[in-house]
Amino acid sequence: MQFDPEDSIKISIDTLTVGMFVTAIEDSKRVNLASAGRVPSEKALNQLIKKGVKYAWVDKKLSAAGSVFKPVELTEPALPEEAATPLKRKTVSRFSQQKKATKIIREAKGIASKILTQTFEGKTIHVSELDDLAEDMIESILLDSDALHCVSALRNKDEYLLEHSVNVATLLVTFGKHLGLAKETLKQLAIGGIIHDVGKIKVDDKVLHKPARLTPEEFEHMKLHQVYAKDIINTVTGLGDVSRDVCLMHHEKLDGNGYPAGLTADQIPLHGRMSCIVDIYDALTADRCYKQGMSPAEAFKILLSLTPNHLDRELVYKFINCIGIFPVGALVELSDGRVGIVWTSNPSQPLRPEIKCFYSRKYHRFVDVNFVDMKNAQLTINKAISPSQLEVDPKPFYDV
Structure with missing residues (x-):
């Protein structure tokens, strides 16, 4: 026998009678889902009263004919709650992890902003400035990535460029950890993620922040950010090859139709393919000035639709397995x-x-x-x- 909780009404326990179909019972403003069914006898009814039950939720359509219902006013409806899943106090450990994660994300945005400013002013970028941040990010993810991903899930479309850089770095390290990459590689992934969009500092603001779809001409101008990036990172001291590839390959496609170099599958290494996936995923789930972010599930569908021509299908599946069908922070x-x-x-x-x-x-x-x-x-x-x-x-x- 099927019942719909939406069809249930709330009545006082003293008006519950034999034959009424009970879907839930309430005590102290907490509702527990009952074993749904009709009240079989006066004995069963008295047992509910003895247990301190104040109200019952009953389905009129499934109750015995002739039942008289006297619904109470639902001024502040209580919420059905799983008895098997009581409130669980969070540990001090998660509190400290999230506090640290908040600090890491804040510092990462600050450094990303500083790098963009230095680039705009023509100053030299030193990778050493990113070393401590990368180490902290890796440590947080290796110990327990949940807190960091929960904090990074908070979005502000007015800070998209900074948040996107930090999120790409975080996701790349998490993905790299999932794939079993060496710690030094994880560090270069983090640095590459932070600076991967550095070329956008030289894109016309009217194009970069346009609240509508770009025209073909505007899109060609936007694509120049990768050309600018190549010139910029050539002046960065101490930049590793993995970081360089993340910065320059995240818009390449396996079929050779990407940019800036039009690389083909055999020319794009693992970390380059990873950056393509992560960059698209974070962009799809973020709020932008011209669109609202989509859910992870919707983003996964798009990632899969881009395989195998643009993205590495096996890596896309591994990425989904890495962050989960329902990612932390979603x-x-x-x-x-x-x-x-x-x-x-x-x-x-x-x-x-x-x-x-x-x-x-x-x-x-x-x-x-x-x-x-x-x-x-x-x-x-x-x-x-x-x-x-x-x-x-x-x-x-x-x-x-």
């Missing part, structure tokens, strides 16, 4: 209508991460923050959603 909607942030990854069961719930689309209100471990919950993730698709601002809930 927003998801659960089967009970709650919305939350993917808070902790679960590599062994990627479809069952831990979710930090804060809003109910069913009741159209914020709810008490609750951490739902999908490994133990009867709930499922209905879909991934982008911040632009959510009717409330999720940013305050990214803090621990």
Whole structure:
């Protein structure tokens, strides 16, 4: 027998009668999903009362004929909550990790901004300025990348160039770790990610920040940022080959139709192919002056559609496995209508991460923050959603 919670009404326990179909019970403004079914006897009814149940949610259509319903006024509806997934206190460890992650992201944006300014002013860039930042980023990701990815998921379209550079660096290191690359390579990936769009500092601002699709002529001008980048990085002291390739190859395509050099598959090394995937993914999921960011799931579909001509198909699948179908920091909607942030990854069961719930689309209100471990919950993730698709601002809930 099927029932729809949306068809349920809330009644006081003293008006519940034998034959009514109960879908949930409530005590102290907390709703627990009941074993759905009709109240079989007075004994069962008395047991609910003895347990301190104050209200019941019942389905009128599935209740016995002749049942009389006296709904209570839903001035502040309570939220159905999985009894098997109680509120879990977060540890001091996650708090300190996220605090450190916030510092790393802030410093990374500062250094990226400094590099752009130095480039604009014609000053020499020294890779040594990026060494400590790269080391901190790698350490954070090697220990536990969840906190860093949660912080980097916060977007501000007015800081796109800085955020994109930092996010590409973070994702490249995470991807490299997943592929088992050496620590020195991870360091060069981080540095390459930070400086990969340095050439855009010389692109006309009217083109760079145009709130609409570029014309063919404007796009050709935009593509020049890679030509500018080559000139710029030739003056960077201490830049490694991997970092250089990340900067110069992230717009190349396996079929040779990319830019600036039109390289073909056999000319694009692993880290170059990685940078192509990461750059596109972060650009797709970011809010821009001319578009709203999409959900990770939507971005994955586009990445796969670009294989095998533009992107390396095997690497795209490895990237998806690396960050997860539901990446940390992404927003998801659960089967009970709650919305939350993917808070902790679960590599062994990627479809069952831990979710930090804060809003109910069913009741159209914020709810008490609750951490739902999908490994133990009867709930499922209905879909991934982008911040632009959510009717409330999720940013305050990214803090621990």
